[in-house]
Amino acid sequence: MKLEEAIQTSRFSSEKHKAVLNILYTAWQLKTIISHELKPFGISHEQYNVLRILKGSNPKAMRVKDIGTRLIEKNSNVPRIIDKLVAKKLVKRLPSPDDNRETLIRLTAAGMQLLEASTRLVQPNTIRAIRLSEKESLYLNRLLDGLA
Amino acid sequence: MKLEEAIQTSRFSSEKHKAVLNILYTAWQLKTIISHELKPFGISHEQYNVLRILKGSNPKAMRVKDIGTRLIEKNSNVPRIIDKLVAKKLVKRLPSPDDNRETLIRLTAAGMQLLEASTRLVQPNTIRAIRLSEKESLYLNRLLDGLA
DNA sequence: GATATTTAGATGTAGGTACATATATTAGCA
């Protein structure tokens, strides 16, 4: 749905102002689509993102801190997302041999399995929901890079 | 900051996939900027949006339901945002003469004053943070319209 | 080497989303 219909307004003070609202609205739509796809797997979008980040270093464990730097939302409270994943036995907390302040996090077999199963569905369904060609996506990325 | 630096990755399965992450990241940046600007005024981004919507119909009161349809995030819990605004005496709940199920919401003088003062700062500072020309914004809007 | 500073992570709190459900009231209709 176009922004105008979605928020029932057609008066924007400038294209720039409209762009701000448009980005916020589109992001909300995307989050909604992704969360909906993840629902059958019993994990939230944020939990999914953490699992994906962990997969990148698997089987090596990652520090909580390094997970945080790779998340899109920089103020995410990583320890608490980890709590939820630990409770579901999808990840494991390990002591760090290098530094006792650190906690290392590693995917469990169950975590890897759930991640792969969910990604097989979520990824293509999300991509399919985006009505943009690769070329248009490239333009969009150029406009967004360094926008803010 | 560009997406690649922000999430420390340069591997995306497609431009389309990158576009999804880029929209989510840019929206997070914008929200952060706006929330930061609003901090001195003691209201959240969501509370600010509700105030702005109410201003559109002021001095006529609005139904809770109609406020909801104009918000960008469609699952926002409007009654609870109203609770916070009522507590700060920025809006008032009124009974509806037409339908006793409805609650009508109206800006108070204090609400109008805070809205105007905050908008004078937030609006230009947010717009200034966006490094896009009007022409680029127009292209961006075309790409985003009906993207999802 | 002892003390101060910094860092990593966990935790507390306020406010938010997403979604299910409760409550009151209105509309629909046999």
Next chain:
DNA sequence: TGCTAATATATGTACCTACATCTAAATATC
């Protein structure tokens, strides 16, 4: 009319962000 269905709002719960603060441990500085 009287009953059912739909509607408007409020409320409960789980999980999230934003941000302050706490604790333990490592690093820096004298």
